[in-house]
Amino acid sequence: MEAGTLLAKLTERGIAVEVDGPDLVVRPGSRLTDADRAAIRSHKADLLAALKADQERTATGHLEYLGRLAQAPGGPMPTLPTMKIGAGDVTAGMMLIRICRENSVGLRLDPDGTLVVESHGRAWRALVDDLERHVDEVAQLIEAGWCPFDA
Incomplete structure (x- = not known):
């Protein structure tokens, strides 16, 4: 088999x-x-x-999509990309949190405010790079208790 x-x-x-x-x-x-x-x-x-x-195909597809969102003619957009889905706005940080949750990559904030990625071998370098680029927004969303499956 x-x-x-x-x-x-x-x-x-x-x-x-x-x-x-x-x-x-x-x-x-x-x-x-x-x-x-x-x-x-x-x-x-x-x-x-x-x-x-x-996992790599899924991550690559998500990250290519995020890359397209983050690019504008002449280079990266000066602010986080936002798009409309249904009734709400979705930002790169929201997409990253959802990708992590869908792939069993844990995200949490330490008491000192440090964003911790608990990947257990599941995180891809490109995903970690994107998390680092959007760390402030991701941390704010986690601190606020935002859940991708509630949105």
Whole structure:
């Protein structure tokens, strides 16, 4: 069985498979059969490669989109890009928080106000670079309790 087929079968049964550094996290484990466990073990390298490639494609698509938002003729816009979606405005900081949440990359503020990225191997250099560029807005949104799934 190929990695893609195995992932599809697990997903159909409501089983999520995620990358955590060099490991796979499978939830809920209670739904796995012994055959599932054996297949996951025997295809671990292929599963990791397929999931990491999917993460990179997703991140690249999000970041290319953010890059297009942030560019104007003659160079970057002087203020954060804002676009209309439905009834509200969405900024680059909001998009970055949503990308992080969708990819299990944790964001929190330390008591001293430092933005901490808890990636567990899931953050991509380009994502971290964008977070650094928009750190003040991201920190303000987190401090205000903004949740991308409420917007």
